Structure formats: structure tokens, C-alpha cells
Amino acid sequence: MTRTIHLSLDINGERRELDVEPRVTLLDALRDHLALTGTKKGCDQGQCGACTCHVDDKRVLSCLTLAAQVEGRQVTTIEGLADENGVLHAVQSAFIEHDAFQCGYCTPGQIMSAVACIREGHAGSDAEIREYMSGNLCRCGAYNNIVVAVREAAKAVSAPARMVEVA
Amino acid sequence: MRDFSYLRAASTEEASQAAREAGAMLLAGGTTLLDLAKCGVAEPDTVIDITHLSGLGGIAVDANGAMIGALAKMGEVADDPLIKAAFPAVAESLSLAASQQLRNMATIGGNLLQRTRCTYFRDPAVFPACNKRNPGSGCSAMGGVTRNHAVLGTSEACIASNPGDLALALVAFDAVIETGSRKVAADDFFLLPGHTPEKETVLQPGEIITGISIPASAAAKNSTYLKVRDRQSYEFAAASAAVGLEFEMDGKTVRDIRVALGGVATKPWRARAVEKALIGKVLDLVAIEKATKLAMEGAVSHGDNHYKIDLAPRVIARAIMKVATSNVAPSNVGGLA
């Protein structure tokens, strides 16, 4: 028999209540139950990275995460990346600036992955960026520009920190 | 996925108790269970989420070795500086596995229990016959597309390869898998398929991996993990090797060597014949080539996967050369530079 459970999730800093079957993944909960369709379904089996979002600031695949598992955790999706005034995150701007996408379908996953990649300290060289962005497939073939965008965004993200150190 | 009930376990005991029920399955990182549930391979009635349990995480490293909690994430362990220093092969095996997203999800305990990537195992609708899924139903892989199947440790019932990376490093360095009730050597933890390919480890119903201990050793400290695959990243191994090496004081005679193989065998494969052939010997290219061939004794190919028999010894050889020359002056190692 189909049963539903009540979940109270913290998504992009907002509390969201929903009733879903226990088997519903975080990805389907976002897209089908919470109208947050920015997170994409590319393969639904952990093979493409399009569904990447952050749970407690770590990048994960929402297609292999149950919605029920993230109760009590902080979920961030592409919709929660720009600031409250709509000012884009440095990675988002860099993706536009360096044409790091074409069709745009893998893009939210790429961007969520890139934000985490920089935060993890895995954007130290182009080779490292390539390896640590390899969990996000892009069939349009924007890889060169993704590497440039991540590299440039990493500089932009770390710039204020350096200024503080100097001061 | 089948409709299941979700239980968030409050304690390891509760989880263990619940997991003993028929149809119950433990959920840690979820990267194997949910994937297989979507394929229709895993059909749990109850999913017991253990990711919120305390006391099962953490990484501790001291002079005696490492203790890694079962719920430590693959990515956490891969990036741990102490693990990197004392067990490079362990860290490398993890960072070369899957993708960073999956490594952030998958736990160390769960990783040891990942199932084979045999495409026949993963497609029950089209290939009902699979001795792993449905004991006695036959093996669809034999006679099919076998490029990724095992050449070592196969049986008439199953040729599915074990997909693990970390598991090789654990087997190579005599790690011990700890459950609530016992400690099992990593090499004994995994089972050959034999007539019962459905049984992949010694775990009993309700038995939960709590942690893994890896004894420190000179060989583990001077170790590497080499993974060869079609794609540069985000793929399982065509062949891989975890290798550790310790020389005698002369810097060229092998005191201790550890070799484990992946991508080619039905379980994480300790190549003891290779180790035995090299211990006490002066390491040179001829000795390495002769010894690594021993790894393939008894190998059986099934057409498409024949290349693994040629490839695997080369992977071991390269890994041995890497650790032989890594922190020893090349002049000390005859013919390896």
C-alpha cells in the first residue's frame, strides 16, 4: 500500500513541508513536489551529475538521495545560489562570461559542483578542475569553457579572502 | 522503486535488530541501494537509514594504524592528510573512485558492500537469469558481452567482477573489517562466487560494519593505487592494482610487498603469488615481469575480456615500479629508472 510520510525540509534557507512516499528521492521532491525544477534529471542513476545539489554544503547527487534522508540537513539548490537581491554567484557569472554551457541542461549541476569544487580546494590547477568536475557530464561539450569559468570564479571567490589576509 | 517504509534508526542496535527482518535493508550513502532499487534489483520492504547514527564516523590515525568509522564518507577519507601520508594507496583508491558527489555520499562501510556492475545483473527485466539475483536461474553474462567481466575467481555460476577500488587497498594491507560482534580480515570478508554467487561477504543478517582498521606498515606507507580505464575519470577499472613495497636496508631487496588486483576478479584479489615471488629478491625489471605474470595463474577469459589477462600484470608492474622509485634514489634500484 502506498504510504506517505510528512517531511519538513530546509531548502535554500526556507522551511518546506511536504507529504511524500518514503521512496521519493530528493530530486523528485524538488522537481515534482516543491516546484524547484532548476535541479535537473539527466540519468536518475548517479551517472551524469545533472542533479547535483548541496547537502550541508557538500555536493551530492539528489537522484540517489531520499528526501527523507535530508530532514535535519541544509539543502541548497541552484535556485538558492544567487543572493537575495538576485545578484549572481561568482560561478554563475563566470559561466555566462566564459560561455560554459550551450543547451543549459547540465548547467545547474555543473555550477553547484563548481561552487563546491572551489570550496573544497580542488580548483588549484586546470588538471585538478578537470578531474574534480568529471562527475558532471556535458554532452554539448562545454568542458573547455567550464574549466576557464571555474578557474576564474575560483580567483574571484578567493580574492576578498586574500585582501583580508593582507590587511 | 518499490514502495518501502523508511525507518531512521536511533541506535546501531536498533538498526541491527530491524535489519534482521526479511525485506529490510540498510541505507547509508544510498549510492548502491537506491541505484539498484531503481534497476529493480533491490526490492526492500523497509529501508533503515543509519546515516544519522553517531559514533560510526571519524578517522583516527596513529603509529599503529588507522581506524576508520563505517560511516566516514569516501571523500573525507580520500582527503584526510594522515591517511594520505600513512596509506597513500587507500587515499588514492578513494579519490580515483566514482565522482566527488558520490564520494561525498558513499560511506566506507557501504563502499565495501557495493554490488557488481555486471550489466546482466543490473537488467532483470530483460535478463531474468542471474545466479546472483536469483540463485539457480543461470548466468546471462556467459555467452554475452563480457568485456568488463572477471577472469579470476570465476565459477560456473558467475563471472561478475567486483567493482571495488578501496577494497583492494584494504585487502593488500591486511585491514580488518569490524562489526559489532567480530573482526574479519578484509581478505576473508569477501567471498568467491562458487556455487553461491548471491553471497558476496561473510556478513550475517543484521550484522553491521562499524569500522575498518588498517595496521600501519612500511609497505602501506610506500604504496600506490593505479587504475587503468577507458575513460580518464568517473569509470570503473579495466584493471587496477594496489601495491605497497618495503625494501631491505640495501634499498633493492624486497622485504615486504603487497599486491592486490581489481577490475579483473570476482572479489578484491590479493595476488599472493606475485608477492611470494618477489620477497627476498632484488627488484629488477626481469623479476617484476616474471612475478607479475603469476597473478594471472588460473585466469579464465570469456571472449571479450581476454585483454585483462594481458593488461593486469602490466598494471601491477607499473605500480611496483612507481613505489620502487618513489622514495628511493633510482640508482639504488637496478634497471628501474
Add this chain to the structure above:
Amino acid sequence: MTIMEPRKHGDASDGMIGGRQSRFEGSLKVTGAATYALEYPAENLAHAILVQATIPAGKVVSVDKAAALAAPGVLMILTPEDDFGMTVATDWGGNRPDNQPYYPLPRDVKYNGEPIVAVVAESREQAFEAAKLICIRYEAAPHVASIADPKAGEGQVMDNLTTKWGDAEAAFAAAPVKIEGEYRTPREYHVAMEPHGLTAKWDGNELTIWEPSQWSHGMARTYSEWFNIPYEDVRLISPFIGGGFGSKGGALAHGAVAAFASRKLGRPIRLALTRPQNFTNYGGRAATYQSIKLGATEDGILQSIIHRGASETSTYATWPEQTGAATPILYKVENFSSQHRVVPVNSVTPGALRGPGKNPSSFGIESAMEELAYKLNMDPLDIRLKNYNDFDRQSNKPWSTRRLREALTEGAEAFGWSKRSHAPRSMREGKTLIGWGIGCGTFPVIQAPSEAMIRILGNGRVEVVSGAIDMGQGTYTILAQTAADVFGIPVDQVEVHLGDSRLPGAAIAGGSMLAGSILGAVHKAATAARDELIGLALSDAKSPLRDTGANTLAFAGGRITPPRGEGPSLTLPELMAALGREQLETTRNTLPDGASAEEQRQAWTTMAKVQGPTMGEFSMHSWCAHFAEVRVDEDFGTVRVSRMVSAFDCGRLYNPRLVESQWRGGIIMGIGQALLEEGLVDLRNGRTVNGNAGDYLVPTNSDIPDIQTISVGVPDYNASALGGKGVGEVGIVGVAASIANAVYHATGKRVRDLPITLEKLI
């Protein structure tokens, strides 16, 4: 769909045609606000999933659906026994049989994976689980699994793909230097990141479809014909498409199932194919083989080319993957013979995938040319220049533009080709063998008509309205640039509405034909709108520009002024206000004047008006030359591409930034084709066993080096109104050969069957 607030980049000239304007819809895509087909909410939505045949050939004897019907949430189950009441629609060739019933869930099984049953439930999960309870009994029939199946046979000759001139056999026999090889390419798949799927909804007799589409008008027509409803009663909405690469040009069986189920149930239906179903529900590139014989003089002048090729097709339709498509035009040769066969097998009908025909064709001829070069001990660059083709001997027409020589020489210069060491295995670093190779590519200029509307609003904003689509090629951006150019306004004053069959018709986004076509229409409509505005400004009593004595007006820098700058200068909103106009709307198409309504409909919804590359005075094609460097691990046989330089002649580039991205995309797909991609078929049951994104390998970021692209093209106004030639398809053509050639140079091993996997090199 309205696109607002594009991000400006660089100076104002970036917004003009030919400028490097950043992607117009970029901010929507980086924020997750771009809405793809399955992301439109619908009230009372139900979900359908497909159950596929698990045998390759035979008949469905019975479907036991009782258990599934009793499962939670299940609303309806469709089987071959249902009366769909649908009729077969027009095919690609424009043919439609009279009143032939269409069964999207057929009783006759023609391939493993064919949809047989559909389950509709309240949720996708419920439908999925219920589907497992369906029990289908089959009566199996003998099958042919693939072109590699010994039962496949030689297939049928395609007479329309047979080409010859001179006496190729005699010239080959007489040639002092000969090479001969057989080249194979496997089944390859699109793997667009957005899986296929749709939402279908009926309002009375009107059908709305949200589905990714490379051709909104063509697909709307198919739906209308399936259901025998007026074309106007179907609306297909597709403003964003998550990649198509040829797979989203036509409506498919799953669309028919969803639309039918929606009508029968009286609720909107969403049907999303799973990733594995994306490998079986529509065809990728067919597997091919081709034998090539080249005869040449001792000094490397080609005397003869003999080509014999074949490709897989299905048992129920003929789709040739034309292995002889590039062979006749790349090199000058006086004796030529080519033939292509199709071999029916039990697979879904193959389809168009990036660079159809030209792609495998180029792999053959470009590999063979380097084999000849090595046999002659000649530099592979020299042999290509020596046999440079001066005109199209197949059509006997001159080229419109062909700057392949420049592509070869400028590409070679940028790559550093002159530093090459000729002998195979002569470049290495330790265990790593290094090799260089060249592969040339070409793709025809295909022309089609389009229509566009320009709407100037009272607030000065200019709208471009078209049913054309953007799947990442940059339609939004280049249309905005075109309008901005004509009106002398910044691109952020332009809005672009695309991807809706209710909007003016456009060519399919396929065969690289859309940009040249739709830009022609937009430019024509915008120019007409501007002329109308000028007329009003110079004649309307309320216009401040009336008495300036000018006979035309200049549009530049956001202002409208008399040509010599005398008199008042107005912005667009100021002029519209002065004229008292709230909007001014102009529609133009590129059909001959006086085309009837029926001709117009036919133009947007069929291939009837599509023109091939040699239908006019010239032979028109895009051209390219790829230079690849590979690194091969001597022990492991693993190949990595370490460097790539590609030079292109695609005529005028409307937006070089976006063009470079598309070229790189093609090249990357070519790297995948060369090294990774292969649909593996189980001969026992015809199943593609690696049909998922983990087992069918496409390149990751780590597999791809920096790729340098060079444009050597000049505007070609025979090819299109604004001088561009096709961009999207040609990028992949020749890449696989350049890599195979580089692998030979590195290792001394010639791999003639793709992909070049490690077991072929150890």
C-alpha cells in the same frame, strides 16, 4: 516565453551580427529558471511509463495486466489490444499513406526495447512498480541482432547513393601504389543530457504538448495527423531543449502514447523516458562498415577511389547512414566509384546524429588517405594539399566557397605540424607514445525557408518572434543581434520569443540549416519593419522627422536620425510615442513572393522546400581540418587526446563566441566517438546491453584537452542571406580519423574499427 535582461558583454559591437555577444538566455540557464519540457506544471497530472519488449522479434500473444491494474495508484494500462484510432503520419520524405492505422504499442515486436505496454498512474513511482507486474507472453520469431550478426547478410544496394565517374576499377588496377582497408563504426547514441519525454494535455479537441523539439512545427503536424485533428488545434511548446543532436527532430511513439493516454483518461499526462529507454526508443547513429581502395601514382596523385559501404537499418524502415557522403568531394580524383547498402536488423530505426553520413564517411576516407601517405612515405598534410579538389566532380559544379586549403595550412601552422617526425613510434616520453594526425571534414549547406515576425512596441522594445528553436546553438542570441543590428539598438532592448508551433514557422534545427534560414527571415522582417517605420516617420503629420527633407533615416546608437545628422534625433520609444503607435508588427518569410497558405504550411512542417547543396549553380559546403595529438600508454593501450587544433571554413560567423563553443562541442563528441562510444549488442537477443550513461561512455571533462579553433571562412552569400554556412554538424566530421591517424603515428598500429579502446592497442 520571453527572455529578459540579457547580460551585456564587452562593447556595443558585440551586439551586432558577427559580434561576440554572450548567450542571450544565459542568466535563465545559470539560475535554473530556464524551463524545459517536463518542468511545466499541470493540474491533475497523471504519469505514464512504458514497458518494453524483452525479445528482438515476434508477436505479443497476450498481456496479463490484472495484477498491475490492482496496484496502488494505477489509472489505466494500454496494450496492443487497445484501439488507438490513430493514423500514420507523414514521414521524413513527405509521404503519408492513406488512412493507415497507427499502433504506437504494436503487436508485432521488431526490436528488443520496443514499447509494448504503457502504465498510467497517479505517480511515476506507482506506474513504475505496477509495470513490473505486467506479464507479456510472446511468440518469438528469428531475429538478426546487428550488422555483425552472421545472419545479417549484405543488405540492399541504395541506388540513389551509388555514384561513379571515370573507370575506377581499371584505374585502381593500373595504379602503381595501392592501399585497401575496411573501416567500421559502431552504434553511437545522442545521450543529450535532457532525456526525452513530454507532457500532453487536451482542452476539448485541442492538444498542447510540452516536449523538447528541434522542430516545433514539424512535430505539431505529426501530432495533428496522428489524431486527425486540424494542425491549428495542436500547440507544441519547446522554448528550451536540453540537447538534441538529431534525436529531437520528430515526434516518436512515446509521444503518441502520452497524447492518446491523456485524451482517453481526460487528464494531462507526463511521460518521461528513463535514461536506458533513451537508448532503445529512438535510434542513434547506425553501425557502419566500408571498404576503401585508393590507387595513386608514385608521387602521390590519386588515380582511383573505390568505396563500398553499408549501414544498419531497422526491419521496418530504411535509414541509410551514408558512408559514401564525404568520399566523392574531399579529393580530386578522375576515377571514382561508390556504393552504399542498408542491412536490416532487429533494432529501432537509426536516426540522425551529429554529422550524419559525412561523419563515418570521413572516418573511412580520411583514414585511408593517411594510410596512403604512409605507404608513399609522404607527409599526410602534403598528400592532402597535393590532391586538393578544385571543383565538385560529383555534381560537376564549382564550389561556392571552399577554404579547406587555408584550413589545412593555417591549422598546420597553429599546431606546429612542421616540427613533426614522420616515422611511426618516433615521438615518445618514457612509456608514453606521442602521435599526430589530421582529419578533414565537410558538411553540406542545406537551405530551407523560414518566417519571422518583428514587433516594435511603444516602449521601444523590439520583439523577434519565431517558432524556431534553441537547443544551445545560440538562436536566441543571434536573432537578438540581428534585430539589434537592423534597429541600431543594444541587444538588451530586444526580446526573443521562440519554440512554439503557434509562432511563425521555421526550418528544423537540424542539418545545420536553421541559422542561415531564420536569420534571413528575421533580417528581412526587421528591415521591412524598419522601412515601414521610416515611411511613417517621414510622412506622418505627427512625426518630428517629417519636415527634415530626408528621404531615409539612420538607425544607430539607439537613435533615429536623418542621414546627415541634420534635424531632430529620436529614440525608438520617442518616435513610437510621437507617431501615437502602441506597436508595429511585420511578418516576412523567405519563400518566393505569393506563396499560398498551403505552400507556407508545407514549408514549415515538411521537408518539401529543403534544398540540397548542389541544387543551385554551386556546390556549397562547410569544411574543416582537425589536427590531433594523442598520448598512448605503451603498456596499457590507453589513448588520451592531449592537444587539438581545428580550422574551419563555415563562411561568415554570426557570433564567433557561440560558434567556437559549437565547434568544440562537435570535436568533443568526435573524441568520444574515436575513443569511447560503442553500443554493445548482445547477439543472442539484440539488446543493447550498455544502454545507460555509466556503461555507454561519453567524454568527461578530464578526457578533453584545450581545443584551439580557427576560422578561415569568408562570407558566402550563395549559402545564405547573411553569408554563413552551417556550423553545428561539421565540427565532429573528421575528428575520429584525425585521432585514429594520430594513434597510428604514435604506435604504428592502424585501428580501423571504432572506438579505439585499449584492447586494440595492447
